[in-house]
Amino acid sequence: MSTQYNIFKNGSCWLKADFHLHTNADAEFAYSGEQNDFGRQYIEQLRAQEIGIGVITNHNKFDKGEFVSLRKRAKKEGIGLFPGVEFSLKEGIHILIVFDDEWYKGETDHINKFIDNAFYGINNYDKPNYPNSNFNLKEAVEALNKIGLDYFIVLAHIDDTNGLFKELRGRTLEDFIKQEAFEKVLAVQKSANLENYQKLCNFANRKVACVEGSDNAHGGIEAIGNGRVTYIKVGDFNFEALEYALTDSNYRVSPKDKPEIKNSYIKSISFEGGLLDETSINFSPELNTLIGIRGSGKSSILEIIRYTLGIPLSEIAVDPRYKDGLIEHVMKSGGKSIITLVNEHQEEYRIEKIYGQKEDIYKDNILQPNISIDAIFDHPVYFGQKDLSNKDADFESDLIQRLIGTRLRPVQSRISNKKREIESLISDLKKLQNLNSLKKETETLIENSKHQLKIYKEKGVEEKLKQQTHFDSDISKITQFHSGIANYVQDLKSLISEHDYFFQQEISGSELNSDLFEEIDQIKIELKIEFDKIKKVLESSNAIQEKVKVVLSKIHGKKEGLKEEFAKIKREINTDTINPDNFLKLNRQIETARLKLKEIEKSEAKRTELKQSLQKCLSDLNNFWLEEYKLLKAEVDRINDADSKLTIEVLFKDRRDKFMDRLKQVFRGSGIRESAYHEIESTYKDFIEIYKDSSKLNSILNENQVVEFKRRFSEYLDDLLTYKVDNKIIIKYNNKSLDKHSLGQRASALILFLLAQRENNVLIIDQPEDDLDNQTIYDEVIKELKKIKGNMQFIFATHNANIPVLGDSEKVIACSYDEKTMMAHSGTIDNHQTQRYIVDIMEGGDEAFNRRKNIYSIWNIDKIRK
Structure with missing residues (x-):
């Protein structure tokens, strides 16, 4: 994989540019090193100065052999070099002419042919002091146009010697700028006087780009990169990319500073298995457009991005079964998607998701098992196909x-926790909801048992069986006591188990607050002493519980020792009408019921407490x-x-x-x-x-x-x-409720609204142009979108050529599908192959494109406007 490819892997990018470079072929160039080492040293200096774009502009000279050699070396280092010349006009003004590659390729070197023609009859024109050519600007442009190849002009050091503002004044200056030939001037170099620059733009009736260049002839290799800098955004090292950058200088040229990406973004997605097996798509942090005919897989890729990032379909999503079906159809069983993310801290994470399974998150190739995607990356704002035109009543809230x-998640988490607490309280209350009837039943049981016992009392049975009755009652009481101790001991065990880990943790802070953490350590030691006391209480309580077991065993043994005596009494009492066992049973029922009443009373108190807690939770x-x-x-x-x-x-x-x-x-x-x-x-x-x-x-x-x-x-x-x-939630557009607008007005309002949300980092929309007319797309959507780039990432699937072309998409992904496999060609808007896909897919091919172009050229815009 070449270095050049790596540079544009994630789309068009900002590169430091030098538009005025001299080389060893220039008569004034200062170089004393080995001639066969010049190329290596030159390119190393470009790389050391982080120059990614350079224009070779020697004085009235173009050395094809040297340029081709330098360009070959530069390309290996990911540097784009362009052919040019510093040309002396008849007026004494120096201009930089930048040529398309076609000028020197092939049998004829058209650059030198033009130079020879311009200096016909003039000797030593490539030597200091460089004589003026035979051509003024108009004649130079005519001669260049006659050759019929692409070029553009940069005015060199406009405020200095041989610069526009040094050589021309007043009316002459105005005439020079207003002439038709000046249209080929796309930029000025070394513009330091703001008043002069504004005058130039006013005369030209357009903004002219400002660029910089080393003009390093006297300083040689070491002077490359000295002085002020310019950054240019390009997506390929071809002439058209550089030319377009200067014509769209508001967004593609940055003086002084390299624009930085401020938003988090999706860096790439790749696939293993399924229809996209071994496919990788790299995304730009700025505008990405997926293009393709209908059914080519654009929506599938967006839905898989959503699925991999764990973004659920909205409850009001249009055709959710279809959207989920796209994922299954493309990924297939066992298919895996892998997304690389870069968050706002410039940390890189990898999300791997096998279809139907939970995702795995990696950082630095190390699995992060205990975190979720929310912890590392804010979910993109996502709208699937037709979602923006959805007129569901819940659309506004959604x-x-x-x-x-994301900003509501903390309070929504507290709401969810409180709901669970309320549900738990209600569950506990429902368990206690029959206390009144249970209490009444128990009281009735006691009264009925007492009534039945009267007959035994009248017959003297109560007195004879008193001893055994007391035994049963005492055993029941001791058993109840033992149960209470067991619950107490279990609560102690739970308390210790729950907090034991807390006391095992180390607490350490920064060196800045080491004194305060020493205090914390001492406090922790004090608290640990108290906690250890609880452990000792548990030990002694366990011993006490064993003692109660012994007592319970003793009373059972004592009762067992009187078994024969109790049996004898029963035999004496037993008649056809009186059963002593029934007497004992009734007494046990009364004792058990009384204990049950106490539990009911506790439960009633608990119910009151639960109701109070419920009231508090509801509040x-x-x-x-x-x-x-x-x-x-x-x-x-x-x-x-x-x-x-x-x-x-x-x-x-x-x-x-x-x-x-x-x-x-x-x-x-x-x-x-x-x-x-x-x-x-x-x-x-x-x-x-x-x-x-x-x-x-x-x-x-x-x-x-x-x-x-x-x-x-x-x-x-x-x-x-x-x-x-x-x-x-009521959303109004131009003071009228959104649902009262047409689909087109509604969609345009929503897209503009989404673009205005600077708090969001990533916006993904499947066919945002649906229901929008082209004028709205350009006048409102695209113009706003270009302003936001660098602060938000956009991933759009679209059928509208205006979005990738006029939106100057940093990355274009052309999708295709042949029922067996899906393919995704990924390139920049400046790449010739990508442009080929745009013309074929979005303009209907060469014939349709050229036919429309010819028709537009015939139309008279001024007449149309009338």
Whole structure:
């Protein structure tokens, strides 16, 4: 793989450029080294100065052999060299002419042919002091155009000797700039005087790019890279790329500083198995466009990106089964997708996901088993095909959730935890919901047993069996005591087990706060002493529990020793009407029931405690919902402050339609009338309010309906009390609700809105142009998109050529599918092969492209405008 390919692997990039380089072929060039080592030293200096683009511009001279040799060396180092010449106009102005490769390739060296023609009859024109040529700018351009190959002009050192502003003044200067030939001037070099530069642009009626160059003739190799710098964005080392960069200088030329990527981004995706087996796609941190005919696999790649990053399909996604089906169809069983990410800290992670399994996350090739994607990378904002034109009632809420959901995650996590706590409390309460009837049954059992015992008392049986009755009662009490100790010991064990690890951890801090951490260590030692005391309590409690076991064993033994005596008494008492065993059974029932009553009393206290806890949790949950709303509103206010045509309003718990639907769903068949549903909805904000005060239902429903309402409410209690009545989100475009606009207006508003969200790093949309006209795409979407590059990554699948071409896509992926395999050619917008794909796929091929081009050239734009 060549170095040049690596440079543009992730799309067009910013390279340091030098537009005014001299070499050993220049008469003034200072070089005293070995001639056969010149090329190596020259390219090494370019590399040392991090120059990625250079234009060789010797004074009135082009040495083809030297240039070809230098260019070959430069290419191996990932440096693009372009042929040029520093040319002396008749006016004494020096210009830099940059040529397409076709000028020197082939049998004729057209560059030297032009130079010879320009200096016809003039001797030593490539020697100091360089004489002026026979051509003024107009004549030079005519001579260049006559050859018929591509070129452009850069005005050299415009504020210095032989520069435009040194040689020309006043009307002459204005005429020079306003002449038609000046259209071939795309840039000026070494422009230091802002007033002069603005004058030039005003006369030219356009912005002229500013570039820099070493002009290193006198300084030789060592002077390369000295002075001010320019960065140029290109996607290939060809003439057209450099020419276009200068014509789009607002976005492709950067003086002084190299623009840095500020956003996190998806760096690449590769595949193992399936239809894309062994395919790798590298992405630019800026604009990426996937192109291809319908059914070529564009949507499949985007859906696999979504799937690999764990982004679920929205509940309102258009055709979710189809979108999930694309993933299965392409990946196949056992297929793997691998995504490389770069986060905002410039840390690189790799996500590997086998179809149907959980992803694995790697950093530096080391598996990170205990982290999720959320911990390393904010999910992209993702819209699948037709999602932006979705008119579902929940679209607005879904859109906001996609945009700012990550900022709401902390409070949403607390909400989820609180819901689980509420569900647990309700579960515990339901276990205790029959206490009243259980208590009544137990009290009745005691009274019935007492009544039956009266006959035994009258017959004197109670007195005769008193001793055995006491034994049974005492054994029951000691057993109960032993059970209590066992629970106590178990709680001690759980407490120690739960916190033992805490005391084994080391606590260390930075050297900056070492004194404070010494205090922490001492505190930890003190606490550990107290914890060790609890362990000793457990040891002594275990011993005590054993003692109780011994006592229990003794009383059982004592009772066993009196077994014959008890049997004798029973035989004496036993008659056809009196069974002494039944007497003992009734006494045991009373004793057990009394113990059960005590447990019921404890449970009643527990139920009261649970109800109080539930009330507190419901209050907490409501406050968390309010906190979520406030955060949401703050984010929305920030969005609204961007002064966009699109505004958002958020209303707390105002999706009354959803509350009404839930009411009808739960209480269907209860006989409640429509008007009663509406009255309940207007009376209560949500189900928590009904739980807190259900008395208002008595004036809305009849007695039977109230009973049935409360029964069902209790049946679905955990679901209802954790049910959130959604906030209502209203999105307006030009002060009119979004759902009242046409699909085209709606889509354009949403795309512009998405582009305005600077907090998001990655935006992925499948066919954003759907429902948009070309004028809207260019005037609003593309112009805005170009401004944002470098702060957000875009990955679009599109059928509209305006997006990759006018959007100046840093990376273009051309997709194709032949029912057996899918392919994805990946290149930059400047790459000739990529341009070939764009023409074939998006313009209908050469014939259609050229036919349309010819028609447009015939049309008179001025007449059309009239």
